[in-house]
Every structure is written in C-alpha cells, then in structure tokens.
Ligand SMILES: [Fe+2]
C-alpha cells in the first residue's frame with residue numbers, strides 16, 4: 103500500500119518565503135507525491151506573524167494546515183481570524199482562554215491525520231507544560247491513523263526530550279523556531295520520525311531570515327533595532343515524512359530544500375505575493 107506522505111514546510115519568513123511557497127509548493131507536491139501539507143507560517147508577515155489574507159492565500163497554494171509559534175499574535179487581526187479558522191493552529195499549551203486551538207483533525211480519503219502544535223518553555227514564554235499538554239490531547243484525540251507534531255522550541259534538549267517522550271505514540275515530531283535546519287532526521291524503532299529543526303522557508307543570506315545589518319547591530323550595541331526581512335538566497339525547505347497507512351508509524355523522514363528565484367516566474371505565472 104502506498105504510504106501517506108506529509109510535506110512539512112519550515113517557518114515561512116516574509117514576502118520571499120511567501121513567494122517561494124506560492125510558486126514552488128504545487129510542483130513539489132507533485133514531485134514528492136504529497137498527500138498532505140503542513141506549513142509553519144509564524145513569520146509570514148515581514149517576519150512577524152501572519153495576516154488573515156496571507157493565511158487564506160496559503161490555503162489556495164495547497165497548504166492543508168498552518169502551524170505557528172511565539173510570533174502568532176504579532177498581527178492583531180489574527181485574534182478574531184484564528185477563532186474562525188480551525189486549520190490555523192497556535193501552540194496548544196498557551197494558557198486556557200487564549201483564542202484558537204493547537205489541534206486539527208483532518209480526513210483525506212479514508213485516512214485520518216491529527217496535527218498538534220506545541221511550544222517549548224526554555225528561553226521562551228512561560229506557557230503550560232507542553233509534555234502534559236501532549237498527553238492530554240492524545241488522551242482525547244480518539245481514533246486517528248497518524249499524529250504529526252510541530253514542536254516550536256528554542257532548546258535542542260527540549261526538542262529531543264519531546265521526541266523521546268512521544269516515541270511510539272505519534273508519527274512525527276518536527277522541531278521549528280530556530281530557522282536553521284539540523285542534520286539529525288531519523289525514524290525511531292517505534293516508528294516516530296524526528297528532526298530537531300526543519301529550517302526556514304525564506305531568505306537564507308540573513309540572520310534567521312532578517313537583514314544582517316540591524317541584527318548584527320543589535321548584538322554590537324545591545325540596543326533595539328528595526329528589523330526587516332532579507333531578500334537573497336531564498337529557499338523553500340522542510341521535511342517529507344512517509345507514514346504507514348496501516349498503523350500510523352513513520353517509514354521515512356527526508357529533508358528537502360529548493361532554491362527559489364522570483365525572476366524565473368515573472369511572466370505569466372502566479373505573481374500574487376505583491377504586498
Ligand atoms: Fe519562526
């Protein structure tokens with residue numbers, strides 16, 4: 103039986119990242135015979151959050167579910183939108199009462215897949231425990247074939263701990279937030295795929311997606327600087343996870359990275375990421 107193939111798109115950063123997704127997601131879906139796309143969109147709006155309009159466009163480009171992280175609230179318009187858009191997730195372990203949800207259960211054909219978004223607590227906001235929250239969600243999730251976790255965290259140790267904590271209980275734990283891909287992708291003997299960080303979809307001649315000058319300046323001066331998205335060396339990247347349709351175990355996890363040059367697409371193509 104053909105595996106169920108999930109394509110994860112790492113943190114989409116700014117207009118260059120949105121343009122790369124607009125133009126390359128559909129061809130990549132075909133290339134890897136993808137059944138389902140999960141994209142972390144937390145940096146879509148100039149590096150800080152996402153607008154409802156951008157979120158809507160990502161769905162038209164072929165994204166099934168959007169995950170996020172610490173930047174999800176950066177654009178105030180998202181507060182109302184997230185409550186009406188269950189396919190846009192925020193980390194599930196935000197305190198109760200926060201708008202939105204960190205879980206989405208979807209059915210593709212006869213295959214049921216749950217996406218869970220969690221956020222770490224090391225060098226990040228003091229949210230509820232992501233480990234206990236994962237337990238609580240898995241307890242009430244019901245019958246699904248596969249569970250895909252985007253664990254948005256700064257510390258490598260916390261991400262590895264989550265992978266071992268959920269080992270054998272979920273199909274994949276994919277780390278996000280640092281914007282730098284790691285080379286430790288693996289499938290455990292109990293069938294859980296893992297990578298510490300999937301990287302970033304956006305400009306890689308940058309400091310984690312932002313212009314180099316102000317970022318270096320902040321380290322030199324310890325003063326706040328105005329940041330804007332960089333523009334060069336744009337890539338779409340992430341991982342492809344193949345899942346056994348019978349038991350939800352991961353079969354493989356593979357990194358992908360494709361260069362994006364807007365000039366290759368200027369004439370007669372989508373060209374819709376103008377803002
Ligand atoms: Fe990010």
Ligand SMILES: [Fe+2]
Pocket residue numbers: 144171172173254278279280
């Ligand atoms: Fe983040």
